[in-house]
Amino acid sequence: GAVVSQHPSWVICKSGTSVKIECRSLDFQATTMFWYRQFPKQSLMLMATSNEGSKATYEQGVEKDKFLINHASLTLSTLTVTSAHPEDSSFYICSANINYGYTFGSGTRLTVV
């Protein structure tokens, strides 16, 4: 089946630094990818929709200058958390749709110290 590979699976960074999370569609082309954030014991919250070759669409309340999304090819979308702060610590998940279904990456646990 369609697989989205997400890396890294976990990362610890210092406050003020930037972290890049990658999502690759391994056996299909993803024109659109979605980025979610999930805090402990909460549901997934959509952050942004990433479109290949164009600007991402951000949900209300999500700072586009802080969460940089790049979707430069049909198989790769990246989310960069810039100037990370402890409150950015969360579980980040990417997703792509294919053939009337959705597939998700395995998630990235970000801890900012």
Add this chain to the structure above:
Amino acid sequence: LAKTTQPISMDSYEGQEVNITCSHNNIATNDYITWYQQFPSQGPRFIIQGYKTKVTNEVASLFIPADRKSSTLSLPRVSLSDTAVYYCLVGAADESNSGYALNFGKGTSLLVTP
């Protein structure tokens, strides 16, 4: 996307059948019902999808009454490894090819104990 309502949590013993019901009173004619499973620190995983009546796969069954205002995910003979959060989502199937994101509700946290 139609709003869904599920129980926040459920408990079960191993070997029992678990039924999780989801209400979606405002489901549209072209909406499908899809269930996802999420283990801690993992991305959601597709379980089953249906439009009406009953759908069964190797993992679960999905029962949808004629009015489609609710659906029930049935997990036969659960094991400890079925402990997870289960999400019910409703949306048009063709939306998955048109850039529409899934909007997750709170889900149902299922705890299976020995």
